[in-house]
Amino acid sequence: MANIALIGLGAIGSIIARSIERSQHTGYYFATTPRQSLSIKYENSLNETYSIDSYTLQDKQIETIFNQVDLVIIATKATSNHTILKKITPYLNQDTPILFAQNGMGQTEQYNQSVPSVVYISGEQLDDKSVIHFQDQMLILPNTEHSQIIYDLLNSDDLTIVLSERFTRHHWKKILVNLGINSITAITMSTCHIVHSQYAVEWLTEIIREGQSVCPIDELKTDNFRHELIQLYQSYSKEMGTSMYYDLLNEKQTEVEFIQGYLLRYAKSKKIDTPYIQSAYSLIKAKDSINQQLVSSKNVAVGDSRNIQ
Amino acid sequence: MANIALIGLGAIGSIIARSIERSQHTGYYFATTPRQSLSIKYENSLNETYSIDSYTLQDKQIETIFNQVDLVIIATKATSNHTILKKITPYLNQDTPILFAQNGMGQTEQYNQSVPSVVYISGEQLDDKSVIHFQDQMLILPNTEHSQIIYDLLNSDDLTIVLSERFTRHHWKKILVNLGINSITAITMSTCHIVHSQYAVEWLTEIIREGQSVCPIDELKTDNFRHELIQLYQSYSKEMGTSMYYDLLNEKQTEVEFIQGYLLRYAKSKKIDTPYIQSAYSLIKAKDSINQQLVSSKNVAVGDSRNIQ
Numbered sequence: 001m002a003n004i005a006l007i008g009l010g011a012i013g014s015i016i017a018r019s020i021e022r023s024q025h026t027g028y029y030f031a032t033t034p035r036q037s038l039s040i041k042y043e044n045s046l047n048e049t050y051s052i053d054s055y056t057l058q059d060k061q062i063e064t065i066f067n068q069v070d071l072v073i074i075a076t077k078a079t080s081n082h083t084i085l086k087k088i089t090p091y092l093n094q095d096t097p098i099l100f101a102q103n104g105m106g107q108t109e110q111y112n113q114s115v116p117s118v119v120y121i122s123g124e125q126l127d128d129k130s131v132i133h134f135q136d137q138m139l140i141l142p143n144t145e146h147s148q149i150i151y152d153l154l155n156s157d158d159l160t161i162v163l164s165e166r167f168t169r170h171h172w173k174k175i176l177v178n179l180g181i182n183s184i185t186a187i188t189m190s191t192c193h194i195v196h197s198q199y200a201v202e203w204l205t206e207i208i209r210e211g212q213s214v215c216p217i218d219e220l221k222t223d224n225f226r227h228e229l230i231q232l233y234q235s236y237s238k239e240m241g242t243s244m245y246y247d248l249l250n251e252k253q254t255e256v257e258f259i260q261g262y263l264l265r266y267a268k269s270k271k272i273d274t275p276y277i278q279s280a281y282s283l284i285k286a287k288d289s290i291n292q293q294l295v296s297s298k299n300v301a302v303g304d305s306r307n308i309q
Numbered sequence: 310m311a312n313i314a315l316i317g318l319g320a321i322g323s324i325i326a327r328s329i330e331r332s333q334h335t336g337y338y339f340a341t342t343p344r345q346s347l348s349i350k351y352e353n354s355l356n357e358t359y360s361i362d363s364y365t366l367q368d369k370q371i372e373t374i375f376n377q378v379d380l381v382i383i384a385t386k387a388t389s390n391h392t393i394l395k396k397i398t399p400y401l402n403q404d405t406p407i408l409f410a411q412n413g414m415g416q417t418e419q420y421n422q423s424v425p426s427v428v429y430i431s432g433e434q435l436d437d438k439s440v441i442h443f444q445d446q447m448l449i450l451p452n453t454e455h456s457q458i459i460y461d462l463l464n465s466d467d468l469t470i471v472l473s474e475r476f477t478r479h480h481w482k483k484i485l486v487n488l489g490i491n492s493i494t495a496i497t498m499s500t501c502h503i504v505h506s507q508y509a510v511e512w513l514t515e516i517i518r519e520g521q522s523v524c525p526i527d528e529l530k531t532d533n534f535r536h537e538l539i540q541l542y543q544s545y546s547k548e549m550g551t552s553m554y555y556d557l558l559n560e561k562q563t564e565v566e567f568i569q570g571y572l573l574r575y576a577k578s579k580k581i582d583t584p585y586i587q588s589a590y591s592l593i594k595a596k597d598s599i600n601q602q603l604v605s606s607k608n609v610a611v612g613d614s615r616n617i618q
Contacts, residue, residue: 188596189498199594206588275584279515285508287497 001025002070002153007084009054011123011243012101013075014040014131019158021050028065029054039130047130057087066091071153072098077247078107078258085111097146101139103243104258105175106265115150117141118170124246142167169217176220178242178259179211180204181233183280186244186254186287193238195230204230207276214267214274244284251291256284310334311379311462316393318363320432320552321410322384323349323440328467330359337374338363348439356439366396375400380462381407386556387416387567394420406455410448412552413567414484415574424459426450427479433555451476478526485529487551487568488520489513490542492589495553495563495596502547504539513539516585523576523583553593560600565593 004020006013007030017038020027029035035054041047055061066072066088074084081100089111092098099115100108108114120136139154141147143163155161164170184200184207185192194200208229212221219225247254260281267274315326316339326347329336338344344363350356364370375381375397383393390409398420401407408424409417417423429445448463450456452472464470473479493509493516494501503509517538521530528534556563569590576583 184592184595187496188592190596190599194595194599197595197598199591199598203588203591203595206584206591275515276588279512279585279588282508282512282515283493283497286493286503286506286512287499289506289508290499290503 003028003065003068004071004073004153005030005065005069005088006073006075007057007088008074008076008080009035009038010075010077010125011131011133012119012121013073014038015121015123015133015137016073016075016101016154016159017052018048018050019137019154019156021052022158023156025153027052028069030057032056033128035129037129041126041130041132043132043134057084062088063091067093069096071150072096073101074098075101077253078102078104078255079253081107097149099139099141099150102255102258103174103178104255104262105171106262107258113146115141115144115146116167116171118167118174138162140164140167140170169220172215172217172220175259175263176208176211176215176225177229177232179263179277180208180229181236182242182244182259183207183284185242186248186256187280187283189245189248191238191245192233192236192240192242195233195236196238201230203276204233207280210267210272210274210276211263214263214270214272248284248287248291251295253292254284254288256281256288260284312337312374312377313380313382313462314339314374314378314397315382315384316366316397317383317385317389318344318347319384319386319434320440320442321428321430322382323347324430324432324442324446325382325384325410325463325468326361327357327359328446328463328465330361331467332465334462336361337378339366341365342437344438346438350435350439350441352441352443366393371397372400375405376402378405380459381405382410383407384410386562387411387413387564388562390416406458408448408450408459411564411567412483412487413564413571414480415571416567422455424450424453424455425476425480427476427483447471449473449476449479478529481524481526481529484568484572485517485520485524485534486538486541488572488586489517489538490545491551491553491568492516492593494551495557495565496589496592498554498557500547500554501542501545501549501551504542504545505547510539512585513542516589519576519581519583519585520572523572523579523581557593557596557600560604562601563593563597565590565597569593 002025004025005028006017009031017029018040029052031054034056038050038052097113097115098111101117101119108116118140120138122134122136123131125131138160140162143165147163151161151163188194208226215221244254260277264277264281311334313329313334314337315322318340326338327349338361340363343365347359347361406422406424407420410426410428417425427449429447431443431445432440434440447469449471452474456472460470460472517535524530553563569586573586573590
């Protein structure tokens, strides 16, 4: 019925792609490298494979495709937004909504038709072709005219779309969740096991307290909410990492600018001192920048060997 | 000429043992497991092996040995001091000096005959039998009556003993050096490569600034000294770790209580706020405590399998 472009086929994008494939809509999928299939594994060891044709943003067809789509969904990491928007916005109709299905805050302000979302889809990319889906398949959107269109197109048994009057509260809750667990696992390169140490709890208490001090939502500023977050962290599987932990482990760029960096800039604009968030930001950026140096020096090395051949 | 007991045959202890072996003194060596040799490798790929008889603190001879020694040197990690002192002090003569050749501060106050030192011996333990010696073989001691005895016994071409009127300055300099580089490598589980990121420099600047704010030595409180430390870190080999990094990597207990912990307690006693040091302390303690839990659960598992056999 509708033409939907989905950019990004990672843990989040694959679950959205699955719901498009199961619907009557036509999906145009974009990934870094062209793919013919979409594999989703489940913890109960079942798995599904869908045949798809995927494009890259370097393909010539992008003008035709983005001219005719009714909805664009960006499910890449927020670090790619700038490049993607520059590439696709020249071809989009002025009223085509762009839904951002990503972690973090602050990335959706660049384009009028942007619709942010709070993503509850938990999974992990296993390789170039497959992801594992752990739990949840829900996007929470602010209740606006644009998001009503998205609800009508996407809400199904396979993907729950919630339109919320209290979107800002949901968004801040998610960023405070991420602030604690993503920071400690990424900085220390530990899985969630670490949150069972009392010293980790002391550290998490301080960083969440700072996050709460900048948060504009009163009901997220309580001691009780902080205790709930720590209990939540301690309920996670000890072997599980976080997206930021896996990104550093795999030398991929993290979303630090859209979580810790966003909070830090927000705190600075309010003149609130947040040394734990600042410290976390610097350490993650340090690891990120060393990783990116290593990656680009490897790429140079690959380029060299090609020249030699 | 003299009888010297040396406890600990790691990177520091081995270099001290080498100087005893090359002298006329008789060395009594103590390690966790009995050893017959002492191997020291050098970066120029030369290596030396000395035949030694080593004891453990569980041996029955310890009463006789500690009764007759003229000097005790403790070159283990500071975390073992309590256990060691409890074991040996009942047998020591009241005037036998105990020289502590260790990293950190605050560990030498328990015993009257204690002599602290600032250790400049850079090496790494390779396995149960050998160490690699990178550079430096110097101990700086406060200029007291006891340390004069130690100077006469130990100072040689193989081990430089410096008696300094400005011991406290040397000691604080070393702890500020350790505060920056040990903290960042241990927390992030990165080698010294990381200090080449500008974000790491920002983080180091903040934590050293806090260390300087509690440091009682005026000439170590300057911006210039902070810049010198960062230049020093950037001069280190990128592949090199620190003792605290290797300890966490190898699931050994770190000396965090004698570096970050000491500074934190000192800062609290002066009512100085040090959030970066507090944050570093909590994160290292969190990793340390999770490691120690893993080690003891492995030990329990070993015990179990023995029972089954």
